[in-house]
Amino acid sequence: MEYRRIESIRDPLFKQMHQLMQDIFPPEEVLEFDLWKEPLEDPGIRVFVADLEGEVVGATEYRYYEDFNVAMTDFTIIGRDGLGIGPFLAQKRFEDLNALAVASGKQLFGMFAEIYDPYRVEYHEFGAVNSMDPYVRREVLSHLGYKRLNFPYVHPSWHNDGEAVTGLDLCFLPMESISTEVKTELIVKFLKRYYSVLSNKPKSWHEMIENLEAEEAVTLLPI
Template identity: 60%
Template structure:
């Protein structure tokens, strides 16, 4: 497999990648095709496709914030089972994030990720293929070492409608496995920066961020 970076919607592999996103995630989680044009030009946003021959069989998007010393995994998608795609994406992403941290002269604290809680979700039939089923994804993140940040999490929908998307947890993979909590102000600053591209913020999201600013820390719980 080839780890191929996509930096333009004109890349011939972007269309099949976007179609794959639409089979994996619900509509409110997928940014419209044309709206990807500007984000892909941002050098801090890393979108990679896993290519098997000429076919896009998986993809991942992530970014590193040297000022906060944290990374964010926007998504990891697997298009076919039993090909080792998840491991391939994980290892290549880890190597690239290590490079980004070294180039910025920083030591990472860890990496954020969002994951659906299928035990709360009213509808969890999405996922496209078995490895992307929400139950499986949650368990895989737990095995990798992610922990759930202990607060009620919502985020603005990516369809720009300003709806609050619930039934998700914000998780964190600490570099130090013994870490039991994370600075609440850091979480708030990260979320404000991460969602700055979405102009319509639901009231529930604004209240959540303010609540974080009023706290000292947030516990890391088993996922």
């Protein structure tokens, strides 16, 4: 298995990756093929696939914010069970992010990720791959060391229609395992940067940010 970066919609592997996304994710979460052109060409957005003899069997998208010294995992896709795709992608992503941090003279502070909470939202269909089941994905993040940030999280819809998406948790993987909290200043700066492309955010998102700004830190809890 090889870890290959995708930087153009003209890459033959991207066509496979986009089809895999459609097979795995609900339709409303899959960006149209042509709309991927700019994200793939953005040097700050890193999209990699797991290439098994010419077949895309997994993928991950993430980004590193040098000024914050944190990363964000946008998604991870396991296309087939029983091939060790999850550990492969996680290890390669970690190596890449560490190299980016070292290149900027730092040691990676941590990584954010959003995760569905199936205990609150019962139905989420993710293809027919058992590894992508929301309960499994949540446990995998927990095993990797992620912890849940203890505040009510609101996710602005990527349709940019002002709708609020709930039923998710914002999680954080601290590189120092003894960490018990994250400064709200970092969380707020990250969320404002990450969602800066969306001009139409829901009122509840702005209220969430205001509530965070009134606190000094957010506790990390088990997922």
